[in-house]
Amino acid sequence: MEAHSVPLLYQKIPPSRYLFSKPETTWTEANTPNCDDNRTMSSSEAEDDEDDHIIKEDPSSSDNDIDEEEIDPLSDDQSIFPEWSWDHVRTWVAIRRTDKYSDEQIRALAAQDIVMLEKTNGVHAYGSVEEGTLHVARRIKEVNPKVKILFYHNSMVHYTGNNFKYLAYENFDKDWAMVDPKTRKTKKWMGKYLSYDHTNLEFREWWIQRALDMVAHDEIDGIFIDAIVKAELTNLPVKNHGRAYRATANELRERLPEGKLLIGNALRVGHAKDCNFKHLKYLDGSYLENWCKPESLRKTLSLMSRALKQGRMVMLKGEPTHLDEEKLKSMNSLDDRYKYVGKPQFIGFALGYFLLIIEKNAYFSYRTGVDAKPRAKSVFDNTRFDAITRKLGEPLGDYVDEGKGIFSREFEYLKVKVDIRAMEGVLTVKDDSGEEL
Secondary structure, eight states, X not given: OOOOOOOOSXXXXXXXXXXXXXOSOOOOGGGSOOOTTOOOOOOOBTTBOTTTTOOOOOGGGXXXXXXXXXXXXXXXXXXXXXXXXXXXXXXXXXXXXXXXXXXXXXXXXXXXXXXXXXTTTTHHHHSSHHHHHHXXXXXXXXXXXXXXXXXXXXXXXXXXXXXXXXXXXXXXXXXXXOBOTTTOOBOEETTTEEEOXXXXXXXXXXXXXXXHHHHTSTTOOEEEEEOHHHHTOTTSSSTTHHHHHHHHHHHHHHHSOTTOEEEESOOOTTSSTTTTGGGGGTOSEEEEOSOOSTTTHHHXXXXXXXXXXXXXXXXXXXXXXXXXXXXXHTOOOHHHHHXXXXXXXXXXXXXXXXXXXXXXXXXXXXXXXXXXXXXXXXOOOGGGOHHHHSOOOOBSSSOEEEETTEEEEEBSSEEEEEETTTTEEEEEEBOTTSOBO
16 A cells, blocks of 8 residues: 555645645545635634634635546545444544553543544553553553554644643744734634644644654554644634645645644534535544534435445544533443433434534544543443444445424344434334344
């Protein structure tokens, strides 16, 4: 297998001068959904929701739009993806813990198909996030070598503080931070974290090398890029920043070692006229969050379906719906919490919605949080839910739009019906003969 390669959008010249070139290969326009009529949605990055409500696309995005008769730059190569089957719903998890994971937690993580090791992992136990990440990755791989493990890499936010000690920060120059050229004020996220500036070539090299240093380890199977939406915001003080970020990402793709994955928090209805589909030119797949909004549900189905048919991975974050949050918080037993959020009325919609579009390389995560510290009592282990682990079987067809917000789909061992207006889902189990149980 040859390493993935994507043409760069920039030449390496001083940041004050840009030389844009049109990509040599692109996709067919039919593969790109149009989100122009859904531009009023408010959304946020995980934990980083400042400014994400500004969703007008970067004007420079038009230079990277999908043209007619384009060729997939990643050549539809899925050989490095996790093993996949229709036996049951395939799962992924995002997780962090500043100290050491218990053996039980390691076994739970090893039972997933993909584990994204969030920021802060092991920082208090091993002195840095990099060392902590590598330690837990090795422990997971010892239990199940087939799990794909991703290292978290934020595209825009320079997290600092006691929980964010990275070895790579020793070589970070604060002068690389984004500055408003008019006011000379430094751009900060949440009023305290420096913003990255992808028009700065020295920063770009640092950011790329930081990712390459981690994937040089056998136990790290790829990089997860977060906050891509932030890189494209139009209220940033640096012009054409979205295009600068894409140049950085394309270069990382080009330099990524053979056999390593690149996943991003990219696809989102309401952001840019293509819902950020352009980012799948360099990504192997996309994580989706903030999709559970009435105005987004129908279009998100189409968006995920198109990505999967284009040969990309989809990693959907699911959370309980119609949940009594106060009742959940009052439960001191983690076992009780799993039993509670696993009830059909809570898990049915998110899982049913995912099953409407599931194809090869689609992965589901059902959770209440990502902090694995015992006191947080976060629900994250997908394997503890019968609705996820039960037999699924191959689909008997695509999903059907029955009208009035009702969608359905049938599998060998399961029938799915979802009401996107009421945000409810019913999963009906079938026996080996196809009869409903």
